[in-house]
Each structure stands twice: as C-alpha cells, then as structure tokens.
Amino acid sequence: MRRFLARARLGDIGALILAASCGGKQPERTPTVPVSITPAVRIDAPAVVAANGVVEPVQTVAVEAQVGGILTEVSFQEGGDVSEGQVLFRIDPRPFEAALRQAEAVLARDRAQAQSAQRDAERYKALVAKDYVTQSQAEQAQAQAASMLATLQSDSAAVENVRLNLGYTTIRAPIGGRTGSLLVRRGNLVKPNGGPLVVINELQPILVRFPVTARDFLALRRRVAS
Template sequence: MRPYRPTLPLFAGWLLLALALAGCRPRNEFKPPPDPEVTVAHPLLRPIVDTVDFSGATSAVARVEIRARVNGYLDAVEFEDGSHVQQGELLFSIEREPYEIARKTAEAEKARADAAEQLAKANLSRSLQLLKDRAVAQAQVDVHRAELQTAEANIKAAQAAIDQAELNLGYTEIRAPLSGRIGRRLLDPGNLVHAEEDVLAVIESIDPIYATFFVSESDILRFMEMLRNKELPDPTVTPPVLYLGLENEQDFPHKGKLDFRELGVDPNTGTILRRGSFSNDDGTLIPGLSVRIRAPIGPALPRLLVEERAVGADQRGEYLLVVGKDNTVEYRPVQLGIQVGELRVIRSGVTEEDLVIVNGLQRARPGGKVRTQLVETELKIPASRDGESGGGLPPTEPAESAQVVDPAETQNAESSEANKPAEAGETEDASKPDSAEEIVKPVPNDSAQDAPPLAPAGARPPATEPGASSRRNRKEPG
C-alpha cells in the first residue's frame, strides 16, 4: 500500500510564495514625456520704409537695325560679331566701282552743261547787239535768252546729279549710327545687298539700360493720395529711386531711378506703364530679362520684424506661434509686410514683448506646453554694386546665427544688470546699426530711450546664423 502524500497543501504553498514575490515588484505606471524644447525670440523693432514690388523686363535704351542705303555686293565686314562699337565706326563696305563711275558720269554731264551755258550766253549777246542795229527779230532774241536759261537749269541738274553720286558713293561705307553692342552679321561678304531691305546687323545701346513695368490702378490711386498728403516727393522734381534684381539674385543690388511715367491707364488691363533707368557699366544686364523691381514709398515707420522661418501658413492664412503664460503655445494670425533679408515685417498680430517661436515649430502645437530657449538675430544692411548702402533693401548677407541662452542664465543676467547703475552715455540702442539707410534706418538716441527695450541689457547675446528654411515645407500645427 502506497503512503499518503499531501500534494494539495504543497501546491497551495508554492502559489502563495509566487504571489508574494510578484507583489514586491514596482508598479508599471505611465510617465508623460517632457515638454518639447523650442527656440524663441522677441520681434525686432526698427523704422522701416514700406516698399512695393513689381515684375518687369529690361530693354535697350536704343536699338538700330543696320540696313544698306544703296544696292551692291558686300565687299567686307569690318567688325567682330558681338563686339562693342563706337558711333561712326566703319561696319560694312559695299563695292564702290559702280558709284565712282556714276559720279564721273555726273561730272561729265556738268561739264557739258557748262559748255552749253557759255554758248547760250554768246548767242544771246550777239542777238542783243544785232537787235540794236535792227538786223534780227525780237523773236530770235527771245529764243537765245530761253536757251541760256535752259543751260543754267541744266547746270543745276548736273550739279545735283554729282551730289547724288557722291552721296551714293558715301553710302557704300556703312558706319555705326550709335555706340553700343553689335550682334552677329546677318550677311557675309559676296552677297548682294538690297537697299533698305536687308538687315545687316543690329546695334543695341545698353548702358544705361531700361526696365519697364506696370503699376496697378489701385497702387496709382494710393500714390496719388500720398502725393496730395505730402507723403511722397514730387516725382517731376525728385525722381523716385528704384532697385532691381534678377531672377537668380537674392536681393536688389542694382540701383536706378524712374525716368518715364505713362499718362493714362490702359482700360483693358487696368495698369499703367512705368520705366526705370539703371546703370549697366559692367554689362550684367541685357535686354529681355525678367526682373524684379522694388520701389521705396513713404517715410520710415516703426515696424516689427521676425525671422522668415518663423512664419507659417495654412488655409486661414499666415500665422506665428507665440509662447504665452505658463509656456503655453498660442496661434496668432498675422498680416505680413515686406521682406528685409532673413526677416519679415509683421504689420499686425504680435507685439514687441511676445516670444515668437523661430525654431522647432514642428514640435509645438497650439495649446500645448513647451520649454523655451531665447535667441536674438541681428539685422544687417548690405552694400549695393555702386558701393553705397543697400538702401534698406533685403541684405545680401544672412543675419548672424542665433546663440542659445539658458533661461536660468538669462534671469541671473537680468537681475545683475538691474542692480548695476547705467554708465554715462550708454543707451539701450548701442547695438543697433548706426548707418543711415533708406529702408531700414537706425532709431535715434532720443527715440530709442522713449521706446521700450527689446529685452534687459545682457539678456540676449550677439546673434549667430540659424539655418534658413522655407515655410512652404513647414508642417501646419494640428
């Protein structure tokens, strides 16, 4: 008989021991991820001259098609294709022999007319003497007088023929009617040239060069109102300054002025023609190019600027993400102005004290919380091609990269700077550009003291360049 073994109590003991060991482990609880980190910056306050942009095309100041004035075979081409020629420079030669013969023929006819005149004078003189002796009739005298007048007329005709022959002979040398760049020759030596029909070459004068563009009726009405309000100078006295940029140029490096204004508005298009003149001594501008033209208008007004990469767009329009109270992200619809280098003018939607997210927009969502790092960007004004200031046009050099500032260090810097007395002659505007520009101008010391500072002194270090990004590739907030 097998002995009795208590298996059920032993199994229950092992089960209780397993449950006790499982209860000693830590509980698996969910921990929320940390708030995303973004880069923020205060909008920059600067006096900005509003501008208006147009699309246009370049054209030569003068364009001449070279044609022959006489028929003949082309003897020689005296220029290199595509070279610059001066006014009066010899370009083509047409065979001279037929026109030299024509001149000699005209000279011979002139000599014959001179001889006929001498004979007519002699006959008339004899007739008048005979008429006194009543040896000839009056009718014969009248005939001799008419012959003399005819001979004199023949002399004038012969002289005109000589002049025409010399003129045609001079036309065998075709010279440049103006200075400029000549294109390729369209006929080679040996070809028959038809007078006033065949185009031999084309000369274009491109220094200076014209750029034509069209202004809408609404813009014209706005400019007229500004003229009445004395906000714009009289264009007939002070021609407006224009800036031009090519399609492959980032900015508007070519400076010129408005030199022609069409009077009436085209009823079919609702636009009016304008033309600017631009220096082109280096020949970088050629006729027929599509160009961008920018015209500063009105006085400089304080404007807020943010980095272009901070601006987003969705179906509702352009917007900025602003960090508000408790580090909560806010959605701010904005109205954009002109672009100044890497910065964009914001007409409405934010204030100077707002913290705008400039980097990390993909991690920020309206209503969510974020951790912030403060940066600052510096606005630079480039030099134009003529060596002068860029007129406040978009800078050709990018702004320096932004430096990341720890929030704790910023607070310590603010408190330490608040306890320091201000040094004599030190202003909050010391870091601003001190050169006078037409679009972006420095705030004077007296106005800078009245304006609220962007941040406490020492809170924002000099900027270094952040990478630029297109807002077309930016994701919209959820």
C-alpha cells in the same frame, strides 16, 4: 562739570582728526569727453522695392543698306560694342565711282554749252538793238541760254546724287551700342530696303520695366512728394 569738559574735548579732538584726514586729498574730477557737433542736413534716402523686371535698350536701330551692291567688308566684331559713326560695312564702290565720273563729264560738257549759249544771247541782244537780227532771233537765243542753264542745274543735282550714293557704300553706325547677330556676310549682294544687316542696341542708359504693387506705389509716391 569735569565730565562735560572731557566729552567736549574728546569731540573736538575727533573733529580735528577727521578734518586733518580729509583736508589732504583733493576730490577726483571726471575727465572731459570731446564731442563733435554736425549740423543736421536733409538728404535723399533711396527707396528700395524688390521686384522682378525686364531690361530693355532705350533705343534699337536696324542698320540697312541705302544702295545696292556686293558687300566687300565687315568692320566690326559680331556681338561687340560699336561707337556712333564707326564704319560697319563697305559696299563695292567701283560702279558708283564710274557713275560719278560720267556725271561730272556731262556736267562739264553742259557747262561749256551753257556758257556759249549765254554769250550768244548777249550778242543777239546787242545786235537786235542795231537791227542786225530780228527780235525773234534774240528771244530764241535767250531761250536757248535759259534752257542750257536749267540743264546745268539738273547736271549739278545728278552729280550730287551720285556722290551721295558713293558715300552710302560706307555704312556707319547711327548710334553707339552693342551689335546683335550679323545678318549678312562678306560677298553677299545687298539691296536698299532689303532688310537689316545688323541690329544695334543702345545700352547706356538702359531701361528696366518692372511691376509695382499698389502698396509699394503709394509708398513711393509719398516718398517722392515729401
């Protein structure tokens, strides 16, 4: 009986020692790691295909003269970039300025004659009502007034045409882009439809042509469809 009590007491003492040694320390906690959350989104991923291609301008314009004359000015750098509407060439405008003055003088003369003919027609119309002139004379005056009016319209069109030709002596870039080789020089005689003076290549945007294998084509088509 004593042996059992001794063993029990020794066991109790050991349990108390173990409890005392463990009760003083707290269990270690794993530190919290911050995690950022981003919602999933759908984006376009580029499809890359390696191929050899040819770069081409989207648009090419051959600049030509619309009127003939001596080229007096080249206003751009050969091989340089130009903007739409920029002055490229100038043709001697003096012959066209003289033609414009002449056409305007003819217009002024015929306008005065047309006004006089119209007044005559109105006067004859009043006189025929009083039997001072014949109906035939009144009709002739009216026809003369109509003829002068038609001449006046023709003169106005001629003046407008000469003004257009005078404007064509200044040659501007129809598009923006890069110029090629200068095909004429200052002092040369240029003619309408006489060949290009310079060629302009539009480089923005630009066109690239390249072959694609059937396998790559099917893969690209699947990417586009998805």
